[in-house]
Amino acid sequence: MPDRLIDLRSDTLTRPTAAMRQAMADAQVGDDQYGEDVSVNALEARIAELLGKQAAVFVPSGTMANQIAVKVLTRPGEEVITGGEAHLLWHEAGGASANAGVQIIALGLSGIFTAAELRAAYKPRGHMVYPPTTLVVIENTHNRGGGVIFPQPLVEEVCEAADALGMTTYLDGARLFNAAVATGTSPRDLAAPFRMAGIALSKGLGCPVGSVIAGSAEDMVAARRQRRLFGGAMRQAGILAAAGLHALDHHMDRLAEDHANARLIGEHIAEARNAELDLATVQSNIVVFRTRPEAPPDAEVIARAREHGVLLLAFGPRMLRMVTHLDVSRADCDKAGTVVAGILDGRS
């Protein structure tokens, strides 16, 4: 087995760069729960500004950002609408129902849905038997959909419809910066239709830890309280915030390279006879594809790829995921795409 692995299982696998570690070592810190960590305060102000919101709160994970948002924006017994295969539904251990006492319904399969679908699924408050639908969550980019971008005109339409129905809105923007770079739209414009938005620092931006949630000053007071309730309030977290500030300065524009590399992988996979991939879904740094029955089983594809030094993830039955990030080069991705396509077609 090659001694260096090309790890495409997730963009969370990046290690902090030497420069990022230096920024962390140099960070000014204080007690964040007293509001005295200048690095955390700077990061929160920077993200609030980037997303065009009044305030922001630094949290340990994207899952906690989502859980806080749902908790702040709903009451038990209410219903939350999101797109099919949302992170909130699949990857948070049932947290929304356990923590906020809400039920979630999913519209469509791709992660993308329309205002008409929202209106059709909406249940009003005050009905004798319905759970009132009070929150809509949009995931952009959409992870399980293969990193697809929720088209902004549709975002605006859905959020306007939600507003008109008296619902509120949250953007799960764990990979919002990928959507911004891929579309050339500012994060501020992408977040504008939403009451609250969360972004991850630990994905494409390459930080070891952290997400940030942003919204009105009043909502962020509530979010800060919920962060404490969930056990996510931290102390000298400036060491982590410094990584975030460094990443905003140095790792944002390069996301375009990740997108080009994902495209390269996608082109290799799309050429494989035994793969099913619509290249139109490869819009950012994620390639999710299905394999035909003629291809080896998932576990075998993964094991054989590992022998070639390439790691990828099983995402469902005959569904695999490869994600690009700052720790893999174009040459790595060229090799990985070639290797995996070869395995699927029984050539390597």
Ligand SMILES: *Cc1c(COP(=O)(O)O)cnc(C)c1O
């Ligand atoms: C990764 C991810 C999260 C949460 O991430 P953590 O692993 O909890 O930091 C939330 N939403 C989406 C869409 C994600 O991809």
